[in-house]
Amino acid sequence: MAGRQGYDVVVDVDAEGDLGHTDLHDDLEFHDSTFDQPTSNNRNKPLPPSQQSPFLNQQTSSRGGAQSISRRYLWSLAFYQQFFDVDTSAILLRCRAALFPRQNFLDVLDGNPDLYGPFWIATTVVFILFMTGTISAYLAQKGKGHFAYDFELLGGAAGLVYGYTLVIPLGLWAVLKWFGSESANLMECWALYGYGNLIWIPVALVSWSPLSILNYAFVGVGFALSxxxxxxxxxxxxxxxxxxxxxxxxxxxxxxxxxxxxxxxxLFFAHQSPAAKGGSAGGAPDPIGDSERAGDAVAMLLGF
Known part of the structure; x- marks a missing residue:
């Protein structure tokens, strides 16, 4: 008490002399902590960065994984399966829209282009061109000697039709993208050219006539429509x-x-074309003889 000498202690006492209930030990209770549970007031509040780190790490890690998955998915059959997932009614509707166009074909596709129709249309055109080209070559031979199938004609038809249907739309799409077109879609270009080949099926079926001018007319009509x-x-x-x-x-x-x-x-419907091996270099065709040989050629192709 030596350090406090010279000082007076002053105590302020309530005038009524009642300090109230001062026993704090009677109201002490233990309560469960809610620090780890989000309350209704802070549910929409952003979490601190430390709590966001697992989500960010997951997003970052999944980004690299998604890229690798997309690369594998691009080279898998499942990626191309979606472009063949169409029913018969949709194929027939698109074929009818290609032969009798009344509205924009891209509207008919409705954002769901397929490769099933273009593939089988191109394949059908290839075999019909081979068949009718063989008939035309048989007519050009005029029945002289033994007639042999020219399977190079089949390879030429496949290269011409498949190459045109695949390469031209790809090049067009690349050029459009180069010039900044945002509406260009590669699958739609392939579908457009693929269904556009449908007109060549009826053209090929009637263009093996021995009358060259008639063949030119049929091919010209097919070209104009397509x-x-x-x-x-x-x-x-x-x-x-x-x-x-x-x-x-x-x-x-x-x-x-x-x-x-x-x-x-x-290549397929000219009597003096490279497809017509063994044909004569000049002279007018004999319509009567060629018509008779046409029936023989059809029977030969059908195996009769």
């Missing part, structure tokens, strides 16, 4: 580029399609 089909459906997509580029692309598309029609006529 060119209008391509022009009508590609114009909205190509127009996404500038005016000059769109005109050039449309001209190139029609020119390449004309090249396909000319190749079909010369």
């Amino acid at each position: 060119a209008v089909f391509l022009f009508r459906n590609l114009y909205p997509v190509v127009s996404a580029t500038d005016a000059k580029t769109s005109r050039i692309l449309l001209v190139v598309v029609i020119a390449l399609h004309a090249g396909l029609a000319i190749a079909i006529k010369i």
Whole structure:
């Protein structure tokens, strides 16, 4: 108490002299802690960064995993299965829309292009071109000597049809992407060209006539119908580029399609074409004799 000498202690006392209940030990109770449970007031509050780290780590790790999964998925059959998942009614509807176009074919696809129809249409065109080209070659031979099948004609038909259906849409899509078109879709381009080949099936079935002018007329009609089909459906997509580029692309598309029609006529339905081996170099065809040999050629192809 030596350090407190010279000081007075002052105590302030309530005037009534009642300090209230001061025994704090009677109201002490233990309660469960709610620190680990989110309350209704802080449910929508963002969590601190320390608590967000597991989610961020999961997102970051899944990003790299998703890329590797997508790479594997791209090279798997399951990736391409979705483009063959169509029913018969959808295929028939699209074939009818290709032969009798009343609306934009891309609207008929409705964002769900398929490769099933284009594949089988192209395959059918290949075999019909081979069959009718063989008949045309038989007619050009005029019955001289033994007639042999030319399977190079089958390979030529496959290379022409499959190559045109695969490469031209791919190149068109790449050019459109190069010029900044956002509406270009590779699968839609393949579907458009694939279903556009449907017109060549009836054309090939009637173009093996010995009358060359009639064959030219059939191939010309097929070219006109399919060119209008391509022009009508590609114009909205190509127009996404500038005016000059769109005109050039449309001209190139029609020119390449004309090249396909000319190749079909010369390689498969011309009596003096490279497909007609053993044909005479000149002279007018004999319609009566060729008509008789046409029946023999059909019977030969059908195995009668």
